[in-house]
Amino acid sequence: MARELWAARELVRALAERDLRARYKQAVLGFAWAVLTPLALCAIFTLVFHRAVRIETGSTPYTLFAYVGLIVWQFFSNTMNQGALSLANNLSLLNKVYCPREVFPLATMLVxxxxxxxxxxxxxxxxxVFWTPPAATLLWVLPLLVVQFAFTYGVALILSVAVVYLRDVRHLLPIITQMGVFATPVAYPLAKIPHAWQEVYCALNPLGAVIEGYRRALLYGEAPDLRLTLAAAASSVVFLVGGYLLFKRLETGIADVA
Incomplete structure (x- = not known):
């Protein structure tokens, strides 16, 4: 897969550039839309969770705490929603040009x-603004990025081929997105999950360990929890490899089903 994707890197870049141009072509605010959504959600979370529910974040401003989680969630939800439709929206191109078909969800992840x-x-x-410099442990972000990208791409591969065979999946995506933002520790710390279940939770939802790891590395000056990070990393590999195998198994019938 890596060799095929590297050989098709120019196609991935062209597809991502096309999608970026289409998204922001006639938008007055342009790339500002990439931050308006997380900023708006961050403001809502600050009012609801911090002031009403009283989520405690220690010495770290809650706005920073929530925004770190929202960056990760927006990346995942954008890739999931656009990646799921990447094959269905490019069937005409897919049937005319030979290329590894996994480039289409990959291009959406690049966007x-x-x-x-x-x-x-x-x-x-x-x-x-908050006079809070990032902690010196910020280099821990790099391995967490690998886990985040592997899990997200695996989910995008699964959903992209699932939408082609089961069109009802596209109607489930908004529900998954709305439920997922609350099922993932975006507005609250991972500590709200019972300690005995945290490892299982991070295996089922690696974004939980990724977000918690980013907060520890950027805001609290601590290394990510090794136990939770390893569980998330192992799960991400399963999602990536399993998603790729499922994708390759079903891709030969995409043109017939579509």
Whole structure:
């Protein structure tokens, strides 16, 4: 898979560039839309969870705490929603040009990566606003990124081929997105999950360990919890390998079903 994707890297770049142009072509605010959604949700979470529910984040401002989680969630939800439709929306191109078909969900993840990079720039501004510099342990972000990307791409592969065979899946995506943001520790800390269940939870939802790891590394100056991170990493490998195998098994019938 790696060799095929590397050989098709120019196609991935072209598809991602096309999608970016289509998304922001006539938008007055352009790339600002990449940060408006997480900022709006962050404001809502601050009002509801921090002030009403009283979520405690220690010495870290809750806005920073929530925004770190929202960056990860927006990346995942954007890739999931767009990646799920990537094959169905490109059937005409897919049937005319030979290429590894996994490039289509990968291109959507590249677009989501650009949006995440823009949103991360705003995170830097928030650090300045709250006079809270990122912790020296921020290099732990790099291995967590690998886990995040592997899990997200695996889910995108599964959903992209599932939508082709089961069109009802596309109607489930908004429900999954709405439920997922509350089922994932975006607005609250992972500590709200009972300690005995945290490892199982992170295996089922690796984003929980990723978000918690980012917060520990960026905001609290601590290394990510090794036990939870390993559970999330192992689960991400399962999602990636399992998603790829399922994708390759079903891709030969995509044109016939579509």
């Amino acid at each position: 989501a990566t650009v949006d995440m990079a823009v949103a991360t720039g705003v995170l830097g501004l928030l650090f300045l």
